[in-house]
Amino acid sequence: MSDAEGVQLPSDDPAGIDPDEPGVLARLLNRWRKGDGEEDDGAAQDGPPGGVPNGPAVPGLSNLRRMRVEDVAVPVVEIVAVDLAISLEELIRIFRESGFSRLPVYDGTLDTPLGMVHLKDVALHYGFNGHSDDEFDLRAILRPILYAPPSMPIGVLLQKMQSQRRHMALVIDEYGGTDGLLTIEDLIEQVIGEIEDEHDEVEADPWRQESPGSFIALARAPLPEFEAAIGRRLSGPDFEEEVDTLGGLVFILTGRVPARGEIVPHPQAAVEFDILDADPRTIKRMRVRLLDDRPGED
Numbered sequence: 557m558s559d560a561e562g563v564q565l566p567s568d569d570p571a572g573i574d575p576d577e578p579g580v581l582a583r584l585l586n587r588w589r590k591g592d593g594e595e596d597d598g599a600a601q602d603g604p605p606g607g608v609p610n611g612p613a614v615p616g617l618s619n620l621r622r623m624r625v626e627d628v629a630v631p632v633v634e635i636v637a638v639d640l641a642i643s644l645e646e647l648i649r650i651f652r653e654s655g656f657s658r659l660p661v662y663d664g665t666l667d668t669p670l671g672m673v674h675l676k677d678v679a680l681h682y683g684f685n686g687h688s689d690d691e692f693d694l695r696a697i698l699r700p701i702l703y704a705p706p707s708m709p710i711g712v713l714l715q716k717m718q719s720q721r722r723h724m725a726l727v728i729d730e731y732g733g734t735d736g737l738l739t740i741e742d743l744i745e746q747v748i749g750e751i752e753d754e755h756d757e758v759e760a761d762p763w764r765q766e767s768p769g770s771f772i773a774l775a776r777a778p779l780p781e782f783e784a785a786i787g788r789r790l791s792g793p794d795f796e797e798e799v800d801t802l803g804g805l806v807f808i809l810t811g812r813v814p815a816r817g818e819i820v821p822h823p824q825a826a827v828e829f830d831i832l833d834a835d836p837r838t839i840k841r842m843r844v845r846l847l848d849d850r851p852g853e854d
Contacts, residue, residue: 619746620711625704628746629727629736637666638673644682644692651675657780657800658724658739661698666734671698672724676780703728706735714743723798741804748813748838763802769846772832775803775839786846790825803839806831813839 637660638647650659657675662668677697702725704713713725717740727736762777763785773782779801783790790805791798799805806820806829807813813834814820820829826847833841 617747620714621709623710623746624706625708625710625713625725625727625738626706626736628710628742629706629738630742632666632735632737635660635666635734635737637662637669638694639664640670640694642694644678647673647678647694651678655778657778660701660724660726660737661694662734667732669701669703669726669734670695672701673697674699701726704738705730710743710746713738714740717743740798741800744804744807748807763844766843771844772841773802773844774841775801775806777802779805782844786827786844788825788827788846790822790827802829802842802844806839806842 636650636654636656638650640661640663642650647659651657658672660666660672661670663670673694674697677699681697682692700722702713702716702720702722704716704725704727706727706729717723717725723740725738726734727738729735763771763773763782766772771782771786779791779799782802791808799808809822809829810820814831816831816834818831820831822828828845828847830843830845831839831841832843
């Protein structure tokens with residue numbers, strides 16, 4: 557959730573990974589298509605520094621074949637969605653209270669989905685230019701959304717999301733009704749594990765400033781809010797995959813879950829990430845250092 561202005565990452569190296577290598581999702585899917593997902597998860601070992609492209613199976617990779625969309629989807633009763641007729645003020649309130657940056661949009665009921673709305677689009681079109689609620693047109697900023705049957709393997713859906721560059725999918729039952737919702741991060745977590753766990757909840761704030769230019773942050777920290785707090789861009793429109801959290805950003809930059817004590821440099825933003833707490837499947841906490849005083853470009 558992170559595209560707009562800011563540091564423009566080179567298009568031939570969207571995530572700080574070797575430009576000759578495919579993207580992280582593409583590498584995961586290539587391994588899955590080649591049959592590595594059939595291996596026992598317990599036999600998986602740490603791969604090479606690039607993470608996914610070579611070596612033994614990634615932990616959880618077999619879930620891409622084994623698990624179905626219905627196993628992962630958020631139930632329909634828990635979906636936070638908005639009607640096309642919503643006012644700008646009410647939409648902003650729901651974004652704020654839910655903590656989400658993408659919301660499904662429906663016409664009348666959730667069984668008539670129209671697409672999704674991105675908080676970034678609301679901000680760019682209506683938040684920074686003085687538009688009034690009377691001028692608000694939600695239909696004008698709708699983005700497409702994917703649809704998937706409950707029985708679809710999550711690897712197939714992940715492949716569709718990657719190829720069509722969609723971040724969200726609605727689960728549609730045999731009668732055409734909405735039955736659930738998934739995001740691309742929900743699917744990736746089935747392969748690499750949760751970005752956070754229940755123990756992280758004891759820290760109410762997703763980050764805190766440790767000293768000038770240094771922050772202690774949870775992997776679940778929302779990326780757009782953290783970017784605003786530090787005054788620079790950490791992701792941009794040239795990233796191959798959109799990311800919502802600091803943990804997701806670090807995974808995209810490295811192509812793997814980094815080890816505790818590892819320092820991950822950002823390729824463009826004069827920032828480095830010192831991994832303070834992680835296990836082989838989960839990023840938990842990190843120190844973010846700003847290496848100079850220059851904010852990201854506008």
